[in-house]
Amino acid sequence: MLKAFFAAYARRRFALMFASLLLTIGLLPALRAVVPGLNVLEALLAVNLIAAIASVGRQQRAHLTLTIVGVAFLGVRALQAVLGFRALLPVSEGLWIVACVLAMAATARYAFRPGTVDAERIFAALDAYLLAGLTFGVAYWVIEMSVPGSFRGATGLGLSDSIYFSFVTIATLGYGDIVPVSETARAVTILEAVGGQMYLAVLVARLVSLYATRGPAD
Secondary structure (H helix, E strand, O other): OHHHHHHHHHHOHHHHHHHHHHHHHHHHHHHHHHOOOOOOHHHHHHHHHHHHHHHOOOOHHHHHHHHHHHHHHHHHHHHHHHHOOHHHHHHHHHHHHHHHHHHHHHHHHHHHOOOOEOHHHHHHHHHHHHHHHHHHHHHHHHHHHHOOOOEEOOOOOOHHHHHHHHHHHHOOOOOOOOEEOOHHHHHHHHHHHHHHHHHHHHHHHHHHHHHHHHOEOO
16 A cells, blocks of 8 residues: 555655645745744745655666755754754755755756656746746845845845745846845845746746657657
8 A cells, every 4th residue: 555655655745745845935924924934934844845855766866965955954944943043054055955955956857857858847846937037036035134234125035935936036126025135135136036047948948849859648
């Protein structure tokens, strides 16, 4: 039974990770509107990290590295919770960012590899994009904690504000309600905006090329 469960998960792991990412990005704001004071964003980020680690299970080297970083992240967060050291927060979030970057690279590698274009490949490509948005969001939060005042427009830029700003940036919407002020914040913002558009352009070209060469999945 357990073996059958893991086999089924392996076949749909990128689709399930996509659902987890959408839950974090889209459903959480609605839940917080219904239940004021609800704060489960960091828990959902931890769930996404676990889903990201599980999604690259077939890539042994990447899985081992991700597992080590993930365990380090959970260890630091547990230590922070027990001892109450706020100084450890940037360290734990830095580990989360490293793990997500590794997961994002492994996921994009799966999406771009030769082979048939199927639903899992499409979900993997979308997962990498959404992971990038979340990763940059946490990075903005770490920048604001390290150098207060790096962003203008939000009073006490929180994690949810940072993730919102990240997706506004990667989608190049440019609402202007939150503005990067420090040089570091501006540099990371430019990297996300340009990198996000380049990823979409290369992704479409690659998937169209694979589809034209091999045809659609049966």
